[in-house]
Amino acid sequence: MTATKTGCLDSFTITQKQYQQICQVVYDHCGINLHEGKKELVRARLAKLLRKYKIDNFDDYLRMVMQDPGSDLFSEMIDQISTNLTSFFREPKHFEFLQTVFLPDLIKRKQQEGKSRIRAWSAGCSSGEEPYSLAITLLEAVRDKGIRDVRILATDISTRILKIAQTGRYEADRVAGLAPALKNRYLIRKHTGPGQDAYEVRQELRNLITFKYLNLMEPWPFHGPLDFIFCRNVMIYFNKPTQETLVNRFWDMLDKNGVFFTGHSESLTGIRHRFSYVQPTIYRKT
Template sequence: MVVDTYISDRAGLNNADFNRLSQFIYSQCGIKMPIAKKTMLEARLQKRLRTLRMTSFSEYCDYLFSDKGMEEELIQMIDLITTNKTDFFREPDHFDYLVRQVLPEWERKQHPGAAKRLLVWSAGCSTGEEPYTLSMVLSNYAEAHAGFSYNILATDISTRVLEKARTAVYEEEKVDPVPMALKKKYLLRSKDRENPMVRIVPELREKVYFRRLNFMDSDFGMREQAEIIFCRNVIIYFDRATQECLINKFCRVLVPGGYLFMGHSETLNGLNVPLSTVHPTVYRKL
């Protein structure tokens, strides 16, 4: 009862603290936080105030911006404010184009007998549905194409979603979009029918490696060069200047002739980037 009173007496997020937080979130994550999102931000941060037993958002801001807060609270705050919406086989046309056009073309370019492994980067992988979808598609392709091999790098800024992704365990209803043939090959069902869960098979899990990565870092710290990057429904949260900067950083990781897959609601029109359109929301590095 004391806790309920403590929570109800807390003042809301005032404009001054909202501005401090929104400017900080933009500088750290590149995410736009206009005043229209004030209520959303307040609701998401309430959980941290309760956990930390703080009486106001001003107290929380003072803590967050302290040296101790930067060390202990920054990741917690980022985990709460980032949006993580994803599904298996989301925007399925992209996977059809990958199998029909991109993979055969990549194979044709490889020297006969040379051992070459395709690297696909799932940038903004959230809870893992996209990289595991890619692993299903690429593994299925490999069965019909001797010598084809791949790895998938999956990154996100949120440690919380990366922990979920690494487990590779999902509610059974989440895998409804997966074709039945692939379900039978690549998903393990739990024996507990009262709590129906599935897990990605080990041979697919071992093809995916996860890493925390902040798009705002000046250097992604990547030694790898990727042939294909999936970054879908991510840049919609950034302003145009940040979008252009980010796409150009992607291009530095992408091999010449490599492909960038964007979300169907996103566009690169007007951005100064070395890419040409080859398919709806699919781009190729010049």
């Protein structure tokens, strides 16, 4: 044991040099750009791992993490650092746009071309609320329209969060904002205890989605063309050059007229790209 640990979680101290090393490792691996303001948050979150693995100090921890980027220790570090905040139908304007503008037009074009294939990608899907919301929106839109080949790829860098997404099970308060008709149609209520309920997504939604681990910084092992991409509240953690590279890779992946959605606090301002602006945080490949 070293003097940095006295048995209490918060007694793990982190030096500026150790913090900078962590920032560099995280940036190199997943593009997340940590800054000085995050130091205490990062220290507190990683301290949990030091305690869990009975590691005495951040020097030992860093040595172990650097030795094996394929280790659980490494992936748990990324899990702790990435923020997984999400919700069903988050940023409702995006779903309204899909429902009232984009999908009716897309479905009409597919019907005219005799095609039945729709492909979407939720990049940085977190615990699944985003792709399940997309699945609901798509199913509602294609109902009775003869479009049968609908698939959503849902990817994230966090294997822990992907496991939660795959269970498709949510506490009642997480689905409270869903319209009752949609809740009844697409979720199954499970009694979990006195006065307690949870909800599970129906198989019909699960059938549409493929959950996969994917680090957006690495090569993408699939081809387009995709009809639309949601990458919301993910790029906010990346610096401008990383965002620019990513946005241009998304453009390459989309079909003509395909649409790209970013998060409410993100924009493509200051990034060189080929998209046409549709409305705030929505861009079209023309």
